[in-house]
Amino acid sequence: MNGTPRAVNRVVLAIAGLVLLALGAALAALAVVPAAGRLWQDWAGPQMGRLSGLAARTRLAPGGGSWIWLVVAACLLVLVIFMVSWVANQGKGRTNVLFQRQGTAADDGAAGKVVLSTAVAEQSLKAALLERGDLLGVSVTSYAFRGQPAVRVRVLPRQGVAPHEVAADIASLVDALDALLGVQVPVLVSLGSGTRARFTKAERVR
Amino acid sequence: MSELIGRILKRERHSSRAPLSVAAAMVIGLLAVYGLLEAVLRAVGQRPWLIDPLTAARRLARLPEGISPVLLGAIGVLLALLGLVCLGHAFLPGRRARHTIADPRLAIVVDDEVIASALARRARLAAGVTREQVIVVVSTKAVQVNVRPTSGIPLDESHIRAAVEDELEQMALEPAPDVTVNLSGSGVIGV
Numbered sequence: 001m002n003g004t005p006r007a008v009n010r011v012v013l014a015i016a017g018l019v020l021l022a023l024g025a026a027l028a029a030l031a032v033v034p035a036a037g038r039l040w041q042d043w044a045g046p047q048m049g050r051l052s053g054l055a056a057r058t059r060l061a062p063g064g065g066s067w068i069w070l071v072v073a074a075c076l077l078v079l080v081i082f083m084v085s086w087v088a089n090q091g092k093g094r095t096n097v098l099f100q101r102q103g104t105a106a107d108d109g110a111a112g113k114v115v116l117s118t119a120v121a122e123q124s125l126k127a128a129l130l131e132r133g134d135l136l137g138v139s140v141t142s143y144a145f146r147g148q149p150a151v152r153v154r155v156l157p158r159q160g161v162a163p164h165e166v167a168a169d170i171a172s173l174v175d176a177l178d179a180l181l182g183v184q185v186p187v188l189v190s191l192g193s194g195t196r197a198r199f200t201k202a203e204r205v206r
Numbered sequence: 207m208s209e210l211i212g213r214i215l216k217r218e219r220h221s222s223r224a225p226l227s228v229a230a231a232m233v234i235g236l237l238a239v240y241g242l243l244e245a246v247l248r249a250v251g252q253r254p255w256l257i258d259p260l261t262a263a264r265r266l267a268r269l270p271e272g273i274s275p276v277l278l279g280a281i282g283v284l285l286a287l288l289g290l291v292c293l294g295h296a297f298l299p300g301r302r303a304r305h306t307i308a309d310p311r312l313a314i315v316v317d318d319e320v321i322a323s324a325l326a327r328r329a330r331l332a333a334g335v336t337r338e339q340v341i342v343v344v345s346t347k348a349v350q351v352n353v354r355p356t357s358g359i360p361l362d363e364s365h366i367r368a369a370v371e372d373e374l375e376q377m378a379l380e381p382a383p384d385v386t387v388n389l390s391g392s393g394v395i396g397v
Contacts, residue, residue, distance in 0.1 A: 001214045002222075009223040010296045016230050017292030024286025030270050031279035037270035044267035052260060069249035069259070076242040083235035090224045145214060160327035163316040164307060164377045171312055178311075186210050187312050190218065193319040 001145045001152060001188055003093025005086075012086065095144040098151075099183045118142035121151050121177060121185070128173050129153070134161045136197050150186040156197050163191045211313040218315045221300035230292065301346070305379040318344040321377065325349060325370050329387075332369035333361050339394060349374065349383045357393030 029036040058066040099116040122140040129138040137156035142149055157166055170189050178184050244259050254261075265272060305321060307314040326342040329351050333340070343350040351370055355361045367387045374385065 001217055004222040004224050006217075006220075006222050009227040013223060013227060013230060013292045014296035016234070017289045017294075017296055020285050020289030020292060022289075024282045024284065024289055027269075027282030027285065028279050029282075031275040031282060034270075040269060041267070044269075048264055048267040051263060055260060067249070069245045072259070073242050073245040073249060076238045076245065079238040080235050080242065083231040083238065087228050087231045087235075090222075090228055146210065148210065150210070150214065157320060159323040161320075162324045162373070162377070163320050167307055167309065167312070167314045167316075171309060174312060184207065184311075186207060186214060188214050188218065189312050189314045190317075191315070191320050192317040193323070 001093075001150055002091050002143050004090050008086065008089075093143045093145070095142050095149050098142065098149050098185060099181070116181065116183075118149060118151070120181070124177060124180075125151070125153060125170075125173060129155060129170070132169075134158050135166070136200060137194065145186065148186070150188065152188045152190065154190045154192060156192055156194050158200065159193075159197060166191060208310075214313045215306050215315065218313070219302060219304055219306065221302055223295050223300065226292070226295050303345075305344075305346075305381070305383075307378055308380055316377075316379070321349075321379065324377075325351065325373055328373040329353065329366050329370050332366045334359075335361075344383065347381055347383050349385045351385065351387045352390065353387065354390040355393045357395045359393075361389055363387050363389055 030040060055066040055068060058068055096118050097115060098118045098121055099114075101114050103110045103112045103114070122142060126138055126140045129135055129140075135155050135157055137154075139154045141152050141154075143152060144150075153170060155166060155170070157163065167189055174187050240256075241259075244254055244257070247254055248259055270278065303318040304315045305318065307316060322342040322344040325344070326337070326340045329342065330337060330340045333353050333355070335353060335356055339354045339356070341352040343352075349370065351366065353361060353366060367385055370385050370387070374383065
């Protein structure tokens with residue numbers, strides 16, 4: 001439920017995959033089929049001549065380079081910036097405001113604003129869950145999901161722990177939190193298993 | 207709220223494709239930075255670092271010459287395979303091995319591994335065998351319970367199945383899987 005741009009990921013991966021596939025197939029064809037090699041040389045030779053002619057005609061100064069290299073560099077720079085922003089967007093979307101409300105004259109006439117930090121929900125849920133012996137790991141994080149804060153509870157139960165019982169206990173904790181805060185935020189409970197759960201001993205006594 | 211929870215669950219059940227995206231972005235970015243370096247060196251009239259872009263283009267234009275066909279073919283096949291991997295990531299649904307539990311307030315997702323270990327525990331208690339004798343495989347629509355009995359002690363398959371089905375019913379998973387119990391023909395000794 002983080003803000004990873006999933007559609008962008010798929011579209012860019014599809015484009016990259018198509019380009020790589022076409023390139024790979026073309027190289028393999030060049031290596032295997034002699035006619036393809038001749039066809040490529042016949043087409044690429046004149047293109048090459050035109051390119052070097054253009055580079056020679058567009059020299060900035062005698063002995064210097066051509067400005068088409070600056071154009072190429074600018075295009076590559078745009079590509080680099082896009083790639084960096086693409087990576088930076090993976091897994092973003094954390095928020096630290098759980099709830100906020102502006103005081104209005106219609107309400108109680110008080111000026112100001114009430115802001116609840118997500119740490120309220122995170123720390124109370126985490127503290128309650130860490131007491132349990134059947135959970136090996138607990139992490140609580142908050143994300144802005146479609147502009148609305150949502151809490152994600154990731155717990156790693158010991159081997160053999162019934163997931164619905166853990167989920168029911170977390171549900172009662174969340175109900176208590178709702179009653180305490182007076183607001184309901186969406187909560188995701190994710191029960192998983194990590195290497196630690198795999199290698200520590202199973203729960204035998206409850 | 208329930209619409210939002212439905213969306214969260216849909217997102218959690220599918221892979222985000224972030225790892226391959228980050229790897230692809232790194233590779234493309236590094237290649238672009240290298241190209242940028244060579245293009246700028248060429249533009250300011252300095253000597254190229256590894257290869258001059260025009261020379262590189264000229265070599266590309268003459269291609270099947272200047273490189274052994276085996277190497278060229280291998281590079282081509284490798285690139286095509288990488289392309290297929292990227293395309294697969296782009297177009298396959300990418301469902302993760304997870305089930306959801308319906309709840310009016312929470313969005314609950316459970317990794318199949320957690321379900322399997324809970325079912326294995328229940329099956330082990332019902333059969334009265336040790337941990338090592340039970341293997342449970344959970345997939346989207348099927349649960350397979352493999353039990354190796356202790357040699358000389360017969361096991362009741364319907365009893366184990368009833369126990370596992372009862373546990374599954376309590377979990378109320380979506381989608382609900384079917385249970386198959388396989389008792390191994392040969393038992394183990396020394397447990």
